[in-house]
Amino acid sequence: MNLEQHIENHFGLSSVICEPLNTPTNDVFAVTTPTGRFALKLYHLQRTAPEVQWEVDLTVHLIRNGAPVAKPIRGKRGYVESFCLDERDRVAVLFEWAPGEKPKPARDTYTLLGKAAAHIHQAADTFTSSLPRESYDAHTLIDELLQRMNRHLLEAKRWEQAVALGARLKQVIANPALDRGICHMDLSLDNVHRHGENITVFDFDSAGACWRAMEPHSILRSSQAFFEAWLDGYRSVRPFNPHNEQAVAAFCILGDLRGVTWGLGVARSSRGKPLLGIADLPGIVDTWLDWERKKICF
Structure with missing residues (x-):
């Protein structure tokens, strides 16, 4: 199963197109679908699922309390999913695409x-x-x-x-x-x-x-x-x-x-x-x- 199929299977999306972004530590992809744009993060192999769950729990708490943070998207098993890619299990989280773009220094x-x-x-x-x-x-x-x-x-x-x-x-x-x-x-x-x-x-x-x-x-x-x-x-x-x-x-x-x-x-x-x-x-x-x-x- 390729990455697009994993996303479709775990998050119920269709016609998924993935574009890799140049990120140094984790593998992050811009995900385009007919229903919207998202960001998929595949965590580096030393990150455990409980550690990622902590991060997602923090993110949800921050959003509920008014902090300007990108929203995670629930999958079939919750916010934290696991993909088997290249015979390795990768912890994955899908986020809404943050509006706008990277700002210039000002x-x-x-x-x-x-x-x-x-x-x-x-x-x-x-x-x-x-x-x-x-x-x-x-x-x-x-x-x-x-x-x-x-x-x-x-x-x-x-x-x-x-x-x-x-x-x-x-x-x-x-x-x-x-x-x-x-x-x-x-x-x-x-x-x-x-x-x-x-x-x-x-x-x-x-x-x-x-x-x-x-x-x-x-x-x-x-x-x-x-x-x-x-x-x-x-x-x-x-x-x-x-x-x-x-x-x-x-x-x-x-x-x-x-x-x-x-x-x-x-x-x-x-x-x-x-x-x-x-x-x-x-x-x-x-x-x-x-x-x-x-x-x-x-």
Whole structure:
């Protein structure tokens, strides 16, 4: 049975046409039918069905509480289905296609993104589940990732510098005034569509409990002005205290740690040929240290 037949069989659709999208971790397809357009996500092989069910339960909870999130579609067995493709079982979820398209970087877009993040955080504060899911703490964000990169950093002669940096970053995130709760963890323009003045968020594959100051790290990395726009949007919905704002600079490095681990091919969700090698690490670590000197206050 091919992918189109699986979709027709599990979701009751007909005349399905699938177009693969260029996504790095999961296999995502644009699904076109006479009755509408959808997005099918086939999760990477390390994602378990209970973990995906947690994600779907969170998504449904967020929608019920007013957050601007793409809606999952029920199949014959519920929201979480399983397809056998190429002799492998793949966990699959079908979503409504988010209206609009990926927005271009602009101040008003980041204001809308900040509002969306705040609505998600506000709604997620009342979400509970007994299902398994990642919880991001100092160990998972620093110790575990550095250990995964241990061989590469040793060969690059940057292990001691990276470990010392990690210890200093732990001092920042140990601040009890920092807000914690469920975060999207990858809330960039790659994971939203904009339609007029509305933003729809999708892809909660990395979501889990974390410090809320992690959410805008990629925005601060790209532009101080865009980060300030994000803050304006967020604070129009809920507080983001000065401690959180100051800590975002530290989470810029922690976000990079996650990305570099993935790029080296040693993250849980890594797949395919590594995008980074040992020769890249000296420059990367030097960039972290330079960012720390310029942006992080201890």
